[in-house]
Amino acid sequence: MTAPIPEWTEVARIFEPDGALRDLYVLDAGPVGWQAVLDGLRALDPPPVFDIDGEPAALPAHIEDVFAIWGNASPSLRWNAGEVQVNLHFFRSDDIEFDIDPADVCEPEDWLALARFMLWLAETAERPVVLTPENTPDDIMLFCRNAQDGIEVNATPED
Template identity: 40%
Template sequence: MEWQLIAKDFANCDGALCDIYVQDASVDDWQAVIDSLRQSKFRLELQINGQVTELPRDVSKLLFRDPSVSCPSMYVHIGSTTLNCHFFTAEEIEFDLNPRDMQPELLPDVLSFLKLLGRATSKPVILTVENTPEAAIMRFEPTNSEVEYVGPAYSS
């Protein structure tokens, strides 16, 4: 995928974040993603109540936690940026990406990340404008193992 093809989609986000989604997920999908990330080149950091803590082996401890504990935040450091993940629900895996961080040199890492999620779950992965799955910019389909440009996310 060429940077020139997608650059305008990140420039046109008007201050919104981008979301990376695996929808119709399960606890097993979450576990597969965490296990794959542990083995990847990406550095992980987990925070609970603002404190850095060890990422548990069993992801269900993050999804089904004591309600008095704030929602955990996992940070995935890829290239020159960080993707943010919150364990809101077992049914949807979501990572936030700041589109202002997107530069040509980061694109290979983002594509690699999308493929990692799709291969771990054997499910489609989309990169969208924040909270707008219908405004996809990129999509990974496990049936063809490639990330495809879907955009433009916004019409001009």
């Protein structure tokens, strides 16, 4: 069974550039979810690029080691889902927050690549994933409860 992914016509308006980024959150990931996503990202082909203060560096094996960098520098990671650059800045220790430029999602193929990434995140972390406007995690535009259920437009996670 293939997870349902909304048609491009249902989501295109979400990606109309408005000067703000869009955030992808893996909700309540905790240390186990963070480590699972870090391990999963490391296995991607091509691999993501990990930077410390903008300089390429080796991706640490453990998420605790990435968070320890924050005392002295800013770690980040970038990877492309198709033509969509996905950025991870390791901001929070409870949710995992990625950002994308909505202008990168301008074709149905871009949307499918991003949707597959959302499904992959939900499966890898075993946690729900949401897409929101920048810095507004409660304003859910897209919701993925798990990889099998697919992605819902304008849905709200149930408590």
